[in-house]
Amino acid sequence: MDANGASKAATPWGAAKLIDELTLPQRAGEKRFVSLVQLLEAPRGERLVRFAYSTGGTARGAGRSPCVYATSSACEQR
Numbered sequence: 001m002d003a004n005g006a007s008k009a010a011t012p013w014g015a016a017k018l019i020d021e022l023t024l025p026q027r028a029g030e031k032r033f034v035s036l037v038q039l040l041e042a043p044r045g046e047r048l049v050r051f052a053y054s055t056g057g058t059a060r061g062a063g064r065s066p067c068v069y070a071t072s073s074a075c076e077q078r
Contacts, residue, residue: 009038009040009050009059011040011042011048011050011068012068013042013043013044013046013048013068013070014042014043015043016040016041016042016043016048017040017041018038018039018040019038019039019040019041019047020038020039021036021037021038021039022036022037022038023035023036024036024037031055032055033053033054033055034053034054034055035051035052035053036050036051036052036053036054036059037049037050037051038050038052038059040068042070046070046071047070047071048068048069048070048071049068049069049071050067050068050069051067051068052067
C-alpha cells in the first residue's frame with residue numbers, strides 16, 4: 001500500500017497502483033484458492049492487466065510470478 005492507502009503491485013514496469021480487481025473463488029479437490037484479474041496503473045499512466053492466483057493473501061502466478069500484460073500490447077495482438 002502507498003501513503004494514501006492504495007494497493008500496489010510489483011510489475012516489470014515498476015510498482016503499479018491497483019485500480020480494480022475481480023476475484024473468483026475456486027476449488028480443486030480439497031484445495032481452495034482465488035483466481036485474480038487485476039487492472040493496474042503503472043507509474044507513467046499505462047494500464048496493465050495482471051492474472052494471478054492466491055491461496056492466502058499473496059498473489060502468485062503459475063510460474064514464479066503473476067502474469068502481467070500492458071493493455072496496449074493485448075489490443076495489438078487481436
